[in-house]
Amino acid sequence: MVGVLMSEIMVCVIFVIVAAGVVRTSVSAEGKILYKHNNSKKINQNNDDLKNDSSTDAGTKWNLILVNSSHKLDQSYVENISLTQLRNGQSIDSRCYPELQQMMDDCRAQGYSPIICSSYRTHEKQQELFNQQIQIYMKDGMDRQEAEERTAKSVAIPGTSEHELGLAVDITDIAEQKIVSGMEEQPVQQWLMKNCWKYGFILRYPEDKADITGIVYEPWHYRYVGKEAAKYIYSNQITLEEYCYHH
Ligand SMILES: [Zn+2]
Structure with a gap:
């Protein structure tokens, strides 16, 4: 009898432990941060330094770092970025x-x-993405140089992509997850283009600004620059390049 009771208690205890685990899991899923870039103590220390110091060595605020074909990424800076992984x-x-x-x-x-x-x-x-696009153009009959030049207009040359900086996101509608032309017509993009500045983001490669940004119109690519800069860039309809040159 005692034995039966004990085993029931044990089952009950195990159930409570499992249930608690389930609750914790669902809470962290709701929190949407499931993983933090946290490889070693050294990286953590560096990350703390980055957080405390809002400037890079060159004196540029981290959120305003300009990355384009003539402004390459500083790899030592990139290696120390603290990342948050989404669901x-x-x-x-x-x-x-x-x-x-x-x-x-x-x-x-x-x-x-x-x-x-x-x-x-x-x-x-x-x-990898850059090379893939070159291969696609070469299959279409372009020679290597032509394919590279064409690719560089739609896929940033490695070392010059904002995606490597960790401050850029491509956002699309869940029903249409492929990046396609005409995406600016999507209600999601309409909302984002109108409101992203309130959250410190800008539409980084606007229409008719390719001569300044070096990248074709991308009505899906949003870059974090902070609320102050985003508001200025949005209301003056300029690019990050123009903002950085004048600030
Ligand atoms: Zn992008």
Whole structure:
């Protein structure tokens, strides 16, 4: 009898432990941060340094770092970025995570279904994407040089992509996850283009600005620059290049 009671108690105790685990898991899933870039103590220390110091060595604020074909990424800076991983496996610089999450939540609250289909990329991943596009153009009959030049207009040259910086996200509608032309017509994009600045993001490659940015119109690529800069860039309809040159 005692034996039976004990085993029932044990089952009960085990159930409580398992149930507690389930609750914890669902809470962390709701929190949407499932993993933090946290490889070693050394990296953590460096990350703390980054958080305390809002400037890079060159004196530029981290959120205003300009990355384009003539402004290459500083790899030592990139190696020390602290990343937050999202539920769908994408990850971004932890410092812009709260505002990104708020923007996504508010967009969903309006009845839209945005999804982040691309975010932080390693240098190797960017190289892979670049090479893939070159191969596609070469299959279409272009020679290597022509294919490289054409690719560079739509896929940033490795080392010059904002995705490697951890501050850029490609957002699309959950029903249409492929990056396609005409995406600016999607209600999700309409909402984001109109409201992203409130969360510190800008539409980084606007229409008719390719001569300044070096990248064709991308009505899906949003870059975090902080609320102050985003408001200025949005209201003056300029690019990050123009903002950086004049500030
Ligand atoms: Zn992008």
